[in-house]
Amino acid sequence: MIVLKDVLALLEGELLTPFPSPEAAFRKVFASDLMSDVLTAAEPGSLLLTGLANGHVVCTCSVADLAGVVFIQGKRPAPEVINDALAKNLPLIVTKMTMFEACARMAGRLEDGGHARP
Amino acid sequence: MPAPEAVFRQDFSVKGGDFAKAGTVACRIKELLKDLGLDAATVRRAAIAAYEAEMNVIMYAWEARVDLAVSPDEVHITVDDRGPGISDVELAMTEGYSTATPEMRELGFGAGMGLPNIKKNSDILHIDSRTGKGTRLKIVIRRNGHGAS
Numbered sequence: 001m002i003v004l005k006d007v008l009a010l011l012e013g014e015l016l017t018p019f020p021s022p023e024a025a026f027r028k029v030f031a032s033d034l035m036s037d038v039l040t041a042a043e044p045g046s047l048l049l050t051g052l053a054n055g056h057v058v059c060t061c062s063v064a065d066l067a068g069v070v071f072i073q074g075k076r077p078a079p080e081v082i083n084d085a086l087a088k089n090l091p092l093i094v095t096k097m098t099m100f101e102a103c104a105r106m107a108g109r110l111e112d113g114g115h116a117r118p
Numbered sequence: 119m120p121a122p123e124a125v126f127r128q129d130f131s132v133k134g135g136d137f138a139k140a141g142t143v144a145c146r147i148k149e150l151l152k153d154l155g156l157d158a159a160t161v162r163r164a165a166i167a168a169y170e171a172e173m174n175v176i177m178y179a180w181e182a183r184v185d186l187a188v189s190p191d192e193v194h195i196t197v198d199d200r201g202p203g204i205s206d207v208e209l210a211m212t213e214g215y216s217t218a219t220p221e222m223r224e225l226g227f228g229a230g231m232g233l234p235n236i237k238k239n240s241d242i243l244h245i246d247s248r249t250g251k252g253t254r255l256k257i258v259i260r261r262n263g264h265g266a267s
Binding site: 034035037044055057059060063 | 229238
């Protein structure tokens with residue numbers, strides 16, 4: 001379990017959707033650029049780390065009950081994607097870190113066997 | 119495998135190649151099932167199966183009709199597409215097998231997990247495909263706490 005404010009601090013992230021509580025919690029972490037893999041293996045309530053920044057990410061998270069998204073390497077989704085996430089109460093974060101570094105930091109922080117995959 | 123008497127039924131259409139609207143039908147199905155009061159696990163399984171099926175239509179077929187039928191015990195999703203069909207269903211059910219284009223993969227799809235993932239999230243999956251005509255998927259999901267598990 002990790003909370004939003006800790007994710008932001010750990011990944012030096014910027015929150016693109018300002019509404020959620022800083023105490024919003026993520027049960028696990030899943031990392032992938034393949035939405036097919038997210039639909040197959042990510043658990044509900046997970047935080048997704050991805051290098052894909054299109055609208056399919058928000059749609060996939062909504063369908064599979066994921067709880068938030070971190071876009072790596074400073075990849076910013078388009079304004080309409082952010083608006084869609086706001087409508088779906090899905091927090092979006094952007095970090096300048098690479099996937100490997102972001103995953104390594106998350107894996108080091110998680111104590112409950114989250115699915116952080118470099 | 120006729121759908122049992124449904125307490126709720128709705129049809130949707132999906133257009134092949136319409137990536138901009140991908141997921142619209144699955145998200146609508148999810149909203150409807152939540153509004154009907156189905157449990158979260160059943161809603162999630164139905165939404166994922168519907169999304170994978172919708173993506174398959176968008177990536178490979180020309181158009182499809184999606185029928186959602188909800189009975190007290192089951193959720194039925196029938197996807198009837200007009201398209202090239204699946205020449206080897208057994209091969210298509212193999213995890214990782216894919217005929218997706220690089221463009222599809224750039225969108226995060228086409229990893230060869232679509233049909234296997236539909237099966238994983240279904241209690242019953244029937245595939246009837248005719249090459250050059252189209253494919254019919256019949257997906258049945260038993261509602262948690264209803265009927266046989």
